[in-house]
Amino acid sequence: MMSASSRPALVPEEEYVADDWLEDDIGEVQSKKRRRISSGQEARREAIPTPTSRGSASRGMSMKKGHSRQVKMTQLSGMVVLGSRRSGSPLPFTQEEQSSSLSQTPVQHHLQAVAPALPAPIRVRVRVQDNVFLIPIPRSEAETCTVSWLADQAAQRYYQACGLHPHLSLQKEGALLAPQDMILHVLHSNEEVLAEVRSWDLPSLLDRYRKACQSLSVDENRTLSRLCELQDGSPCLSASHLSLQPRCIAPLLRCLKLQACLKELRLPGNRLHDSLMGELIATATTMPSLRILDLSANHITGEGLKQACVALEGQSQTVFPSLEELDLSLNLLGDSISQSLASLVLACPLLATLRLQGCGLSACFLQHHRPLLASALTGTGHLKSVSLPQYSGLSGGGAGFEAHALQLSDSS
Secondary structure, three states: OOOOOOOOOOOOHHHOOOOOOOOOOHHHHHHHHHHHHHHHHHHHHOOOOOHHHHHHHHHHHHHHHHHHHHHHHOOOOOOOOOOOOOOOOOOOOOHHHHHHHHHHHHHHHHHHHOOOOOOOOEEEEEEEOOEEEEEEEOHHHOOOOEHHHHHHHHHHHHHHHHOOEEEEEEEEOOEEOOOOOEHHHHOOOOOEEEEEEEEEEOOOHHHHHHHHHHHOOOOOOHHHHHHHHHHOOOOEEEOOOOOOOHHHHHHHHHHOOOOOOOOEEEOOOOOOOHHHHHHHHHHHOOOOOOOEEEOOOOOOOHHHHHHHHHHHHOOOOOOOOOOOEEEOOOOOOOHHHHHHHHHHHHOOOOOOEEEOOOOOOOHHHHOOOHHHHHHHHHHOOOOOEEEOOOOOOOOOHHHHHHHHHHOHHHHO
16 A cells, blocks of 8 residues: 555646646655665565565555656756755746746847837818818928918818819918928927918819819710810800710819809700719809709619718809709609708709700608698799699699699798
8 A cells, every 4th residue: 555655646637737737756756765775774684575465565666666757857958946056956946036037038039020100290280161172291201391381282272172273371370481490390280270272273264174074083985075165265065865874974073163154054965863963062062153944864862962961061152153053853852852952952052944845753752851842843933833743633734733743832
């Protein structure tokens, strides 16, 4: 049987604690080894052991071999034996020192890898009408950049966003900034300055169309180029039934901005689609003399009218101050456009003719937002003709429908 003082070579699972499994048993093994040598000399004098004693002796030897194997594991290269007093061996680290040295190594590597902090960027916000542009100033040129350079950068960004190239002067808190002044002498980083439009760079309509195509990364349409060349300065611009895609119409609308002489814009039979209704409103705000707008058969839906109304809400002035005739025929608008149509009509105080044939309207169209629609159709006092499709449900056909639309305020 095993003695009470002997300990097993393997640590029981319930006593195992993390990686603290290595025990200092060198001294115990050496003391036992001396005892075994002295007891071995006495064993030689005794008689041959019995089979029972042989069995117990063999078990004792296996236990001793287990201890010897554990001692050899502690002597592997890279292992430090606790309590070792060999000359020339390094002093062992404590567990706290080992953990602190391991934790400090990644931090030291991280500190070495971190690059020196870069200086904060220099940038200025420039407000041009309803747009604000954040313009960075290169540090390599910060000492030489002038207010004139900043105004040119803001003008270029405005052209990229709106298609118009303004000539700007900059102000800060009501004080005009001199073009030749250095930016760092009069402004701090992240400050906002106000840009006032002194004039617009308006070359010929053809040149503006070509620049708009370049800005939008669109190929020039030869038909539109010829049209811009022939109709530049004319009060009427017509691009009828050309089946133009939205990507072709976008540069045309952009180049027409600030065409103050334009009174008629006719674009029937194209594909304006809903996506360009916002661009159309932005262009119309720069054409105060526009009297006739023909958008019939342009694949516009009720969603397009909603987008137009969203663009109208962002305008501080009347969008169509002179518009007298609006043609939206042959666009699948549907019965749910009552509110959007009312907002559009209210933006045209001089509107006299509204065309809505072939727009997918039914008698339900007049029932949605009835008070608002009635107020819009009769409020200006200029609307004289509302062209709608024939409906058998209303007496008098189309004429009865128009009369009913114009008399909504009397029955509400």
